[in-house]
Amino acid sequence: MNRITVVGASLAGLRAVQALRREEFDGEVTLIGAETHLPYNRPPLSKSVLRGDDDVTLPGAEELGDHWLRGRRAAALDTADKIVTLDDGSEIGYDGLVIATGARPKRLAEHPAGVHTLRTIEDSLALRAELEGGPRQVVVIGGGFIGGEVASTARSLGHQVTLIDSAPHPMLATVGSDTALWLAAHHRRNGVELVSGVRAIGFEGETRVEGVRLSNGVTVPADLVIAGMGVVPNTEWLAGSGLTVEDGVVCEPTLYAKGSTDVVAAGDVARWPHGLYGDSLVRVEHWATANDQGAVAALNLLAGPENAKPYADLPSYATHVHGARIQTAGLPHLADEVRVLAGSVEEDSFAVGFARDGRLVGAVAVNAPKELIRLKRRVVAGEAL
Ligand SMILES: Cc1cc2nc3c(=O)[nH]c(=O)nc-3n(C[C@H](O)[C@H](O)[C@H](O)COP(=O)(O)OP(=O)(O)OC[C@H]3O[C@@H](n4cnc5c(N)ncnc54)[C@H](O)[C@@H]3O)c2cc1C
Known part of the structure; x- marks a missing residue:
């Protein structure tokens, strides 16, 4: 392979290039990235950056030097002739x-001024400028990881915050009912007005947002909105490539694109059969997964499909909401049985085990990091609940 x-020049792309260098791959490596910055860390964008800390350094990014194409977008892929066509029509060949290419935030049809999504450093700085502009009526749409963090940060900066979530309780599907109920109470205790079980369907306001219209006919007043309604994988450029694209690039357990011997995928864009979960197809939007998969996918490309190793690390995520640490591991949403295994919900410190067919498939911990470490081991070992 020459x-x-x-x-995609972010976390997964960077880790792929670094892995190739570590393996002393002596062929040519071309990195194509739509953004113009060096690869940077996204987790601080909904946390410390909003509070004024600009550090989004991703270790190793500086090693790229200038040997990559920045601000350039892949527009099409021809897998037969092995050519990536860029947005200016130029063509880049490959052997592997x-x-x-990660993912981008979902949007409601049109976003007037004052409605923000959060994915890039520009998004975060624009939102920060608004949050610094004095007390506001902030509406956060979506109570997932990013929505919860933004609601928490906005409260700590003194804003009025309404959090709208379509589920009966925020993060119900991700963390289960014990933690979701606790989280709803935690938001309320910290001054967030929670509107659950309704969808945001549009915005009021001519030149700038003045309110968020809900599916129950109510309009919530707003002068600043953050839409955290999940993401869609960036796969449009793969149309017509022959790769299987269904909510991400569908891969083999080794991260080779399904049926391909020279294309791999990694990070938020990859959907692969996870060995710990009976080969159910999963797409994971977590930092650690993108970090690890970038390297694994690149090394598997070098090894070839015959010698490639499956990727089956446990997904895990940590978030802070109003000072509480919430951690998840595995895939709790697959569970048919759930039990609080340690601590107590009333004391804001507990760990929950999630099982399917009697075996642990996931864990959630609130202010209980040591319990999560123990439970992670048990999930990997497939122990009984
Ligand atoms: C605000 C925020 C907070 C987060 N907090 C956490 C957290 O606390 N913990 C956690 O585990 N995870 C967190 N995440 C998720 C984590 O950042 C992602 O899982 C990770 O960034 C995924 O990396 P990636 O390289 O797969 O994709 P991305 O980071 O999405 O990068 C994809 C790159 O590809 C580029 N690209 C897209 N299309 C093209 C194209 N056609 N041609 C060329 N380039 C293209 C994009 O511009 C982008 O630079 C957070 C994410 C956000 C946005």
């Missing part, structure tokens, strides 16, 4: 291809 092309 030439490896990596599309790493797809690491």
Whole structure:
């Protein structure tokens, strides 16, 4: 293999390039990235950056030097002739291809001024400028990880915050009912007005947002809105490539694109059969998964499909909401049985085990990091609940 092309210059793409260098791959590596910055860390964008800390450094990013195409977008892929076509019509060939184009926020049809999504450093700085502009009526749409963090940060900066979530309680599907009920109470205790079980369907306001219209006919007043309604994988450029694209690039357990011998995918864009979960197809939007998969996918490309190793690390995520640490591991949403295994919900410190067919498939911990470490081991071992 003489030439490896990596599309997407963020966490997974960077880790792929670094892995190739570590393996002393002596062919040509071309990295194509739509953003103009060095690869940076996204988790601080909904946390410390909003509070004024600009550090989003991703270790190793500086090693890229200038040997990559910044501000350039892949527009099409021809897997027969092994060519990536860029947005200016130029063509980049490859012997091996790493797809690491991540995901972008979902949007309601049109976003007037004052409605923000959060994915890039520009998004975060624009939101920060608004949050610094004095007390506001902030509406957060979506109570998932990012929505919860933004609601928490906005409260700590002194804003009025309404959190709208379509589920009966925020994060119900991700963390189960014990934690979701606790989280709803935690938001309320910290001054967030919670509106659950309704969807945001549009916005009021001519030149700037003045309210959020809900599916129950109510309009919530707003002068600043953050839409955290989940993401969609960036796969449009793969149309017509012959790759299987269904909510991400569908891969083999080794992260080779399904049926391909020279294309791999990694990070938020990859959907693969997870060995710990009976080969159910999963797409994970977590930092650690993108970090690890970038390297694994690149090394598997070098090894070839015959010698490639499956990727089956446990997904895990940590978030802070109003000072509480919430951690998840595995895939709690697959469970048919749930039990609080340690601590107590009333004391804001507990761990929950999630099982399917009697075996642990996931865990959630609130202010109980040591319990999560123990439970992670038990999930990996497939122990009984
Ligand atoms: C605000 C925020 C907070 C987060 N907090 C946490 C957290 O606390 N913990 C956690 O585990 N995870 C967190 N995450 C998720 C984590 O950041 C992602 O899982 C990770 O960034 C995924 O990396 P990636 O390289 O797969 O994709 P991305 O980071 O999405 O990068 C994809 C890159 O590809 C580029 N691209 C897209 N299309 C093309 C194209 N056609 N051509 C060329 N380039 C293209 C994009 O511009 C982008 O630079 C957070 C994410 C956000 C947005």
